[in-house]
Amino acid sequence: MDRVYEIPEEPNVDQVSPLEENVIRGANPRFTFPFGILFSTFLYCGEAASALYMVRIYRKNNETYWMAYTFSFFMFSSIMVQLTLIFVHRDLAKDKPLSLFMHLILLGPVMRCLEAMIKYLTLWKKEGQEEPYVSLTRKKMLINGEEVLIEWEVGHSIRTLAMHRNAYKRMSQIQAFLGSVPQLTYQLYVTLISAEVPLGRAVLMVFSLISVTYGATLCNMLAIQIKYDEYKIRLGPLEVLCITIWRSLEITSRLVILVLFSATLKLKAVPFLLLNFLIILFEPWVKFWRSGAQMPSNIEKNFSRVGTLVVLISVTVLYAGINFSCWSAMQLRLADRELIDKGQNWGHMGLHYSVRLVENVIMVLVFKFFGVKVLLNYCHSLIALQLIIAYLISIGFMLLFFQYLHPLRSLFTHNVVDYLHCVCCHRPPQGRPEILEPSFEPEARQSIV
Numbered sequence: 001m002d003r004v005y006e007i008p009e010e011p012n013v014d015q016v017s018p019l020e021e022n023v024i025r026g027a028n029p030r031f032t033f034p035f036g037i038l039f040s041t042f043l044y045c046g047e048a049a050s051a052l053y054m055v056r057i058y059r060k061n062n063e064t065y066w067m068a069y070t071f072s073f074f075m076f077s078s079i080m081v082q083l084t085l086i087f088v089h090r091d092l093a094k095d096k097p098l099s100l101f102m103h104l105i106l107l108g109p110v111m112r113c114l115e116a117m118i119k120y121l122t123l124w125k126k127e128g129q130e131e132p133y134v135s136l137t138r139k140k141m142l143i144n145g146e147e148v149l150i151e152w153e154v155g156h157s158i159r160t161l162a163m164h165r166n167a168y169k170r171m172s173q174i175q176a177f178l179g180s181v182p183q184l185t186y187q188l189y190v191t192l193i194s195a196e197v198p199l200g201r202a203v204l205m206v207f208s209l210i211s212v213t214y215g216a217t218l219c220n221m222l223a224i225q226i227k228y229d230e231y232k233i234r235l236g237p238l239e240v241l242c243i244t245i246w247r248s249l250e251i252t253s254r255l256v257i258l259v260l261f262s263a264t265l266k267l268k269a270v271p272f273l274l275l276n277f278l279i280i281l282f283e284p285w286v287k288f289w290r291s292g293a294q295m296p297s298n299i300e301k302n303f304s305r306v307g308t309l310v311v312l313i314s315v316t317v318l319y320a321g322i323n324f325s326c327w328s329a330m331q332l333r334l335a336d337r338e339l340i341d342k343g344q345n346w347g348h349m350g351l352h353y354s355v356r357l358v359e360n361v362i363m364v365l366v367f368k369f370f371g372v373k374v375l376l377n378y379c380h381s382l383i384a385l386q387l388i389i390a391y392l393i394s395i396g397f398m399l400l401f402f403q404y405l406h407p408l409r410s411l412f413t414h415n416v417v418d419y420l421h422c423v424c425c426h427r428p429p430q431g432r433p434e435i436l437e438p439s440f441e442p443e444a445r446q447s448i449v
Contacts, residue, residue, distance in 0.1 A: 031123050031158050034116050040168040041113040043211045044081065044175060048074060048106070050204035051183065057200055069186050077179020080314075082108045084174050088167040109171065116164040123157050139232035142410065150232070169218050176215020177321040181255070184208035188259040209252070216247035216326050223329035227342045228408050239405045242397055249394035250326050253387050254360065260383070261363035264371045276359070281320040284332040293335035315339060327352050327398075344412060353395055360391055 051074040058067035082103040086092060089112075091099050102111040138151045187205050191197050220243050225233055262269045295308060312334055322328040331341040331348050341348075364384040371380050402409070 031120065031161060034120055034161065034165060037113055037116045037164060037168045039214070040172045040175075041109050043172070043207060043214065044109045047175070047180065047183070047204065047207040047211055048078065050200060050207055053200050054187075054204055057198070066190055070183070073179055073183040073186065077175050077183075078106045080174045080178050081171050082106060084171050085109065085112055085167055088163070088170060109168075112164060112167065116161060116168075119157060119161050119164070123161065126157075140230055141232045141234075142408065169222060172211070172218055173215045173222075173322075174318065176212045177318060177325065180208040180211040180215070181251075181321065181325050184212060185255050185258060188255065189262055192259060192263045212251050212325070213244060213248045216251060216322075217243050219322060220247070220329050224407065226330065226338075226340060227344075228411070231408060233407050235407055239401065239407065242401045242405050246394050246397035246401060247326060249390050249397070253390040253394065254325055254356070257360050257363050257367075257387050257391075260367040260371065260387075264367045277320060277324055280323045281316060284316055284319065284334050288334040291335050295334075312339075323352070327356075353398075357391065357395075361388060364388060 051070055055067050055071045055074070058064075058070060085108050086100075086103055089099075091103075099108070099111065102108050137154050138149060141148050141150055184205055187201055187208070191201060191205075217240070221233075221235060224235075258273070262273070265272075295305070295312070316332065316334075319328055319332045327349060331345050332339060333341045364387055368380045368384045406412075
């Protein structure tokens, strides 16, 4: 795939000048403080420190299995985080032994955070000075309901800072779904069977829960940016709040149900959960095999077929990890160079939530009728009802976002009401024509990796 550096700062659309027909020159974007980079680094360090602390406690108490699983989840996610940052920054093609050493000792995110802060301070000191190297960027924007093409200059330093932002967004997703989800699930399971919550484990679960919610929220934002890569996306506080509530309720209820189900059946639950994950993992490969398409050979420059295969497997594992705990907000398509389906896919979303709702109801019923009373001193029926209601509320917030708060909902061929009307009444929805056009700039594409 082509490397793309998103420009997170908004251009000033209040001061624009006509450039040519249907093109408006916007003011140069202003750089902002990299709060996201600091927050991602804080989550990484906090979760790593609390996980290592719990490993020490488990070892001291001779709880070998608990120690081994906690350490394994921490190591796997940390290694994947280092590989993600190395891949995005292309460190293997550069002579940077210090960077590689910091990644080797699992401190790559800390070093990258310091680099981003130094770059920001450099930009802050040179504010008002013109950069010698600039490039033009064109994006569409919806202003007062009208589609406008805006062009503005972007300096090299701002692009470098944007590269760091993009790297940390992908790192946060890797950490959330390949590390925090299994870590949070396992620590909840240990808490349930041990009937105690020490402070260290509580801190670890809090960091993991925040990491998962943050990663799922970023997943939604990146999905919108990738699907509408020729548009400049604006998400206000209300939209972000709606996504956060939707994702936190969805993930929390799903993971608690999985923990209660596993604690009820113990080893008998492993085949069901493993089969569930494998179906999600191999679904894109089955579709790719049935399509008869060739493996994409231009995902990244200078990649061999082995490198391409490794990238596809990594993306598929991440895709399965996301869909196992929540909806991924996009559909993977291995036969396509972009690797995703850019359509709205109401059917895919409806199928995912329908299947997950049925699964959750089945697992909750198993817990209600077969759960051991020693596990919890509360009414099983009340717990089961609350979990299902929480999941239904999350679906309600999801429908609210797509119907009223999606930043580009005016571009939908069909909205949520149209789809529900089509499903319930079996009538073709009266859709609005799409006004999507091809991107003006090939470098405006977002990379899935």
